[in-house]
Amino acid sequence: MRSSRHLVLVALAAVALAVGVVQGTAGAGESGGAGDTTSGTSQADLVAAGEQLFLTSCISCHGVDGVGTPNGPPLTAAGEANADFMLRTGRMPMASSDVQPPDKPVAYTDTEIRQLVAYVGSLGDGPPIPQLDLDAADVTNGGQLFRANCAPCHNASGIGGALSYGRHAPSLQETGLEQVAEAMRVGPGQMPRFGPDVLTDQEVNDIVAYVDYLQNPDDPGGLNLGYTGPVAEGFVALVIGLGALMLVIRWITRERRAAGAREGAPDA
Amino acid sequence: MTATDATEPGTGPADDTSTDVAPAHRHPKAHQRAGRLGRWIDSRTGIARVGRGALNKVFPNHWSFLLGEIALYSFVVLLLTGIYLTLFFDADSTGMTTYDGSYGPMQGVQVSEAYNSALEISFDVKGGLLVRQIHHWAALVFVGAIVLHLCRVFFTGAFRRPRELNWVVGCTLFMLAVVNGFAGYSLLDDQLSGTGLRIGYSVLISIPVIGPWLGSLIFGGNFPGDDVIARLYPIHILVVPLLIIAMLTVHLTVLIRHKHTHFPGKGARDDNVVGERLWPTYVFKAGALFFCVFGALALLGGIAQINPVWLYGPFRAEDVSSASQPDWYMGWLEGALRLMPGWETRIAGFTIPNPFYAGVVPAAIVFGGLYAWPWIERRVTKDHAEHHVLDRPRDVPWRTAIGVGVLAFTGVLGFAGSDDVLVVTFGLSVNQAVWFFRVALFALPVISGFVAYRLCIELQRRDGPPPLPTVPVPDTETDGSAGTQDPALVGDAGGGQRHDGSDPADA
Numbered sequence: 001m002r003s004s005r006h007l008v009l010v011a012l013a014a015v016a017l018a019v020g021v022v023q024g025t026a027g028a029g030e031s032g033g034a035g036d037t038t039s040g041t042s043q044a045d046l047v048a049a050g051e052q053l054f055l056t057s058c059i060s061c062h063g064v065d066g067v068g069t070p071n072g073p074p075l076t077a078a079g080e081a082n083a084d085f086m087l088r089t090g091r092m093p094m095a096s097s098d099v100q101p102p103d104k105p106v107a108y109t110d111t112e113i114r115q116l117v118a119y120v121g122s123l124g125d126g127p128p129i130p131q132l133d134l135d136a137a138d139v140t141n142g143g144q145l146f147r148a149n150c151a152p153c154h155n156a157s158g159i160g161g162a163l164s165y166g167r168h169a170p171s172l173q174e175t176g177l178e179q180v181a182e183a184m185r186v187g188p189g190q191m192p193r194f195g196p197d198v199l200t201d202q203e204v205n206d207i208v209a210y211v212d213y214l215q216n217p218d219d220p221g222g223l224n225l226g227y228t229g230p231v232a233e234g235f236v237a238l239v240i241g242l243g244a245l246m247l248v249i250r251w252i253t254r255e256r257r258a259a260g261a262r263e264g265a266p267d268a
Numbered sequence: 269m270t271a272t273d274a275t276e277p278g279t280g281p282a283d284d285t286s287t288d289v290a291p292a293h294r295h296p297k298a299h300q301r302a303g304r305l306g307r308w309i310d311s312r313t314g315i316a317r318v319g320r321g322a323l324n325k326v327f328p329n330h331w332s333f334l335l336g337e338i339a340l341y342s343f344v345v346l347l348l349t350g351i352y353l354t355l356f357f358d359a360d361s362t363g364m365t366t367y368d369g370s371y372g373p374m375q376g377v378q379v380s381e382a383y384n385s386a387l388e389i390s391f392d393v394k395g396g397l398l399v400r401q402i403h404h405w406a407a408l409v410f411v412g413a414i415v416l417h418l419c420r421v422f423f424t425g426a427f428r429r430p431r432e433l434n435w436v437v438g439c440t441l442f443m444l445a446v447v448n449g450f451a452g453y454s455l456l457d458d459q460l461s462g463t464g465l466r467i468g469y470s471v472l473i474s475i476p477v478i479g480p481w482l483g484s485l486i487f488g489g490n491f492p493g494d495d496v497i498a499r500l501y502p503i504h505i506l507v508v509p510l511l512i513i514a515m516l517t518v519h520l521t522v523l524i525r526h527k528h529t530h531f532p533g534k535g536a537r538d539d540n541v542v543g544e545r546l547w548p549t550y551v552f553k554a555g556a557l558f559f560c561v562f563g564a565l566a567l568l569g570g571i572a573q574i575n576p577v578w579l580y581g582p583f584r585a586e587d588v589s590s591a592s593q594p595d596w597y598m599g600w601l602e603g604a605l606r607l608m609p610g611w612e613t614r615i616a617g618f619t620i621p622n623p624f625y626a627g628v629v630p631a632a633i634v635f636g637g638l639y640a641w642p643w644i645e646r647r648v649t650k651d652h653a654e655h656h657v658l659d660r661p662r663d664v665p666w667r668t669a670i671g672v673g674v675l676a677f678t679g680v681l682g683f684a685g686s687d688d689v690l691v692v693t694f695g696l697s698v699n700q701a702v703w704f705f706r707v708a709l710f711a712l713p714v715i716s717g718f719v720a721y722r723l724c725i726e727l728q729r730r731d732g733p734p735p736l737p738t739v740p741v742p743d744t745e746t747d748g749s750a751g752t753q754d755p756a757l758v759g760d761a762g763g764g765q766r767h768d769g770s771d772p773a774d775a
Contacts, residue, residue: 222572223572
């Protein structure tokens with residue numbers, strides 16, 4: 001458990017580092033001259049490759065240059081955060097456009113996602129992918145912010161909850177931490193957007209750290225019941241607890257029943 | 269081990285000279301010991317009367333008679349664990365402090381003393397979390413066992429004369445248990461219980477005329493109120509437990525006085541009790557059951573997390589969490605609140621707010637109906653006779669049908685109270701679910717009642733002609749019931765009276 005969590009953190013740090021390096025070189029490539037398109041990691045290359053992907057799987061809904069169609073909103077202000085969130089949670093590409101996009105298996109490789117993200121980012125200006133630094137995060141503050149801002153929909157334990165008309169706030173138990181940060185900046189679907197005026201970068205960082213904690217909390221007291229609270233507790237108390245005791249009293253009185261069965265006495 | 273069957277006369281004169289013949293033959297040593305014990309007690313306290321009466325008391329050996337005992341033993345566990353918790357709990361919801369216990373993610377947060385002590389119990393008191401969890405599981409099982417026990421008494425007609433008083437006492441115990449459960453989990457001042465108190469407050473003040481006054485009496489002002497936890501605490505640890513103990517005393521005294529009912533069967537008549545004697549068989553069985561109950565609750569407390577208040581966070585009036593449910597026995601009232609359309613009426617200048625219809629009226633109807641049931645039924649059946657032999661549920665199909673219908677009604681409400689959890693689990697829409705439950709609320713009781721009725725009739729048909737009438741046959745009193753084939757079934761000497769002449773409820 002613990003070691004896997006550390007592994008995740010290390011992996012995340014590695015990813016963050018890699019992203020930083022990539023962006024650094026991309027920036028350098030751009031400033032180095034527009035003619036340089038041979039380097040496979042340049043921003044322009046990413047955008048170009050992303051455009052190809054976009055033309056095959058996104059254009060039918062989001063239209064040429066992402067201007068939108070009746071089947072999908074314009075992406076001109078979506079930004080990299082939104083594209084990254086939609087792609088890494090498997091929401092896009094969507095199969096049908098009239099339901100809440102479900103979390104699906106991610107459809108693209110990491111490279112393809114970076115290409116698509118770069119392309120969507122180039123369509124206009126939207127929120128960039130937030131930078132996380134969990135070491136500098138304040139989990140306690142994150143917990144308070146989470147309970148105040150996120151728990152009303154996602155539940156205090158992050159297991160999600162129902163909203164009206166068939167919509168629901170999904171569980172955050174499996175969501176990637178970067179996507180948690182992106183979700184706040186983007187406000188997907190029914191979820192409100194928490195822009196920098198509502199939550200500072202540091203606060204976003206704190207909340208992400210608390211979600212990270214919730215995905216693997218200190219769990220004293222034995223098996224958690226999926227954090228569904230009194231509903232699950234009631235079932236366990238009645239079905240398992242009382243159920244076991246019913247078996248006990250049946251067992252205690254078994255002799256009578258055996259005798260009764262011989263004599264035809266009723267056993268209600 | 270074989271069952272020691274015994275029959276007990278309805279009311280043996282208390283000072284008769286009957287001896288317990290059967291166990292003497294079967295357990296000579298035990299009997300000698302019991303006899304010595306009896307003489308010892310008698311010579312010092314003169315309670316031979318009580319002692320013999322109690323030791324010779326006969327318990328029917330049917331599993332359903334032990335449901336009430338599960339409730340009783342859960343209550344004992346609640347008392348024991350509760351006493352431990354009071355040593356550490358601080359019922360102060362207004363005094364604030366900075367949490368600095370060992371639960372990391374809460375360190376440095378401003379919390380109330382009440383919530384602080386709840387976290388302390390959970391993380392820093394030795395065995396605190398275990399005891400807290402046993403206490404909470406015991407509360408859930410306690411009410412569950414009461415409900416099952418109540419169902420047994422209802423469906424077998426055990427509430428009929430002369431046991432109406434005990435029925436009323438039992439209903440009161442049920443209500444006290446529910447009230448104390450609610451009071452108990454409201455003490456911790458976490459976000460979930462605060463949400464429950466908010467709902468409780470809105471229901472309370474919705475009662476016409478006295479509601480607002482009651483509200484400020486209990487909460488000490490408008491919600492959230494400064495005093496509610498300080499007031500619930502003595503109610504939870506002192507007032508209601510004492511009331512429960514008093515009611516239990518009445519319940520058990522009346523039970524002993526009336527003696528047990530028993531199911532129809534060989535030897536079972538309206539003027540005797542067939543079963544096992546208290547000493548020794550029953551004492552050992554009851555003792556074993558107590559330890560089973562304690563063990564099961566301790567096991568639950570040790571391996572299944574309950575009410576993780578550290579995740580819910582301290583109560584803040586402006587926050588809520590989704591999927592806020594009450595404990596299961598309040599679920600049906602929560603469901604009623606969720607299903608109720610937003611009605612409001614004005615009568616004679618008073619506005620009757622919506623929670624009154626959804627929260628107060630259903631509770632009043634269900635509990636009122638429960639209390640009044642023995643008299644309601646008597647009105648219908650015109651049956652004023654005493655009954656000590658139980659009905660089997662099939663014997664009175666209409667009663668069974670009504671009972672099943674009421675269970676279905678409260679059951680639907682209970683599920684409706686957790687609709688948000690259910691829809692997420694099953695991928696439905698809350699709005700569809702509300703309409704589904706609204707229809708089911710009226711359809712299901714009727715359907716299930718009808719099915720139960722048909723089932724009873726069908727079972728009766730399969731039984732063939734009704735069993736032998738269970739009227740008293742005084743001349744076979746002494747040993748008639750035992751004299752047939754089974755030597756273990758022994759008639760108690762000195763019987764012959766009616767079961768129990770007195771009828772406290774009618775007095």
